Amino acid sequence: MTQFAAFLRGVNVGGVNLKMAEVAAALTDAGFANVRTILASGNVLLESSSSVEAVRNTAAAALRARFAYDAWVLAYDIDTVRTIVEAYPFEREVDGYQSYVTFVADADVLDELAALAAGPSEKISRGDGVIYWQVPKGSTLDSTIGQTMGKKRYKSSTTTRNLRTLNKVLR
Structure with a gap:
């Protein structure tokens, strides 16, 4: 199993x-x-x-x-999941920021999300089947990724978790 x-x-x-x-x-x-x-x-x-x-x-x-x-x-x-979390490319804990992993099940969607330009205080990086991103707290829904992910096209093939949640999953 x-x-x-x-x-x-x-x-x-x-x-x-x-x-x-x-x-x-x-x-x-x-x-x-x-x-x-x-x-x-x-x-x-x-x-x-x-x-x-x-x-x-x-x-x-x-x-x-x-x-x-x-x-x-x-x-x-x-x-x-462990490999994805370990590969997080940004500093994990930054005061005033949220650290996220967006899991993406569709290769075309992954390409689209990876091509997005990061906002002024946002970091975006492509991983293996995921998008890593970091945004100021309170601006997740206003961020480039946040606004894009809210569109119907992305709902069936993406989901996002913050690093703290993923670390709890891995315990």
Whole structure:
């Protein structure tokens, strides 16, 4: 069995309110083992012998069926998440700034996001299947990446987590 991190897009923000205990139950019922949620923002650790693609598709289908919402899930084996976090190219903790990783499941979308010009106080860097970015606290939604990610085109293939959350997932 491989341990995976499943990141649910838009959970407990923007009107999609799910109780994490119910999310864990839905994923357990879908056949995943040792399901555990981290925080209330759609971060799930689970185990499966399936491929990462099968984990993503099965998790999304289970959540759609249980909660009747358009569930978007990005899944990665835990070693991949660790490698992504370790590769963060900017200083991790900067007073007054948020440090983020945007996971991107579509290569064309990754190319588009990587081509964006950073705003005046923003840093953007392409990683392996991710966009690393850092913005002043309070300006996330006004940032180049933040404004772009809010568009419907990006919702099904991207989700963002801050480094603190990812470190909790990896503990």
